[in-house]
Amino acid sequence: MKYKLAIMLILVIVTLTGCRLSFVMQGEQIANKKHIPRKFGATYMNMNNPYFIALDNSMELALAANGDILITRDPAQDQEKQNAQIEEMIEEGVVAIFINPVDWKTIKPALEQCYEAGVAVFNIDTYVYDLDYVVACILSDNYSAGVQIAQDIMQKKDGARIAIINHNNVNSTALRVQGFLDTIEGYEEYEVVYQKSGTAELEVAMEITKEMIDEGITFDVILGGNDPTALGALAALQLRGVNFEDILIYGTDGSPDGKTMIEKGYLEGTSAQFPIEIGRRAVELAYQYLEGEEIEGEIIIPVELITRDNLASFDPDGWQ
Known part of the structure; x- marks a missing residue:
C-alpha cells in the first residue's frame, strides 16, 4: 500500500512539474515575441x-x-x-x-x-x-468657437465695426466665421466692414491688417481665424502706431502665446481648442x-x- 502511494505521489509531482515547465516555456515564448513597431x-x-x-x-x-x-x-x-x-x-x-x-x-x-x-x-x-x-x-467644435466670440462681443459692446481675417480653404476657420456671422445676423449695429482670406499665419495676417489700415478702414473688433492670425493683426497695429486700447482682438486656439497676450491686455479672447x-x-x-x-x-x-x-x-x- 505504501509502495503504491509513493508511486502515485511521484506521478502527481511529475505531472505538476511538467505543467509548470509547460507554462514557463509558454511564458518565455510570449516574452521573446518582440513587438514589431507599426x-x-x-x-x-x-x-x-x-x-x-x-x-x-x-x-x-x-x-x-x-x-x-x-x-x-x-x-x-x-x-x-x-x-x-x-x-x-x-x-x-x-x-x-x-x-x-x-x-x-x-x-x-x-x-x-x-x-x-x-x-x-x-x-x-x-x-x-x-x-x-x-x-x-x-x-474641435469650430462653429461654437465663432458663436462664443460673437456673444462675448455683444455683451461688451453695443455695436461694432468688425474686421475678419480667416482662411477660406480651411473648413475649420470657415466654420468659426460662420458661427460668428450667424450669431450677429439681424443686429445691424454689428457690422462687418472688412473680410479677407489669408493662410492663417502670423506674417500673412500682419500684412493683411497693414493693408486694411492703409486703406483707411475704421474698425474696433478683429476676428482672427486662429491665434497666429490674431497675433499678426496685433503686430500690424503696433507697427502702424494704431491705438488699439479700444479694439477687441480675438483668436481661436487657446495657445500659450494667446493666453500671454490676454494677460497683458493685448488680446480680448481666444476660443480654446484642446x-x-x-x-x-x-x-x-x-x-x-x-x-x-x-x-x-x-x-x-x-x-x-x-x-x-x-x-x-x-x-x-x-x-x-
Whole structure:
C-alpha cells in the first residue's frame, strides 16, 4: 500500500512539474515575441503653428507608449506637396494616416490613393470635403468657437465695426466665421466692414491688417481665424502706431502665446481648442479600428472661450 502511494505521489509531482515547465516555456515564448513597431503617418497644413506641434506631440507620445512610430510631414501650405507626401507615407508602409488638409477639396487624389492602398484615414482638426474616404473625424467644435466670440462681443459692446481675417480653404476657420456671422445676423449695429482670406499665419495676417489700415478702414473688433492670425493683426497695429486700447482682438486656439497676450491686455479672447485631447482620442480611435472594433465616425471636442475673466483656470504655459 505504501509502495503504491509513493508511486502515485511521484506521478502527481511529475505531472505538476511538467505543467509548470509547460507554462514557463509558454511564458518565455510570449516574452521573446518582440513587438514589431507599426508605422502611422501624420500631415498638417503647416508645422510653424504651435497648435499643430502640440497635436503632433500628443499623438506621437500615445503611439510611442504602444511601441509604434509616427511619421510626420510638413507640406508648408502646399496641397500638391501634401498629396505627394501622403503617397510617400503609403509607400513607407503606414497602417493609418492622420490628415489635416491644406485645402479641404484638392486633397482628394491623396485620399483616393489611401483608399486604394487600404490605408485608414483619420481626419483631424478640420474636415476634408470628401468624407467617404475617411474612417473617422476628430475635431474641435469650430462653429461654437465663432458663436462664443460673437456673444462675448455683444455683451461688451453695443455695436461694432468688425474686421475678419480667416482662411477660406480651411473648413475649420470657415466654420468659426460662420458661427460668428450667424450669431450677429439681424443686429445691424454689428457690422462687418472688412473680410479677407489669408493662410492663417502670423506674417500673412500682419500684412493683411497693414493693408486694411492703409486703406483707411475704421474698425474696433478683429476676428482672427486662429491665434497666429490674431497675433499678426496685433503686430500690424503696433507697427502702424494704431491705438488699439479700444479694439477687441480675438483668436481661436487657446495657445500659450494667446493666453500671454490676454494677460497683458493685448488680446480680448481666444476660443480654446484642446489639441492634446484631440491627439489622444485620434490615436485611441485608430487602434480600435485596426483591431476590428466599431468606432464613432465623428468626435467633436468642445471649445471654451478664454478671456481675462477665466484665464486663471488655464495653464498659461501649456496647451489643453
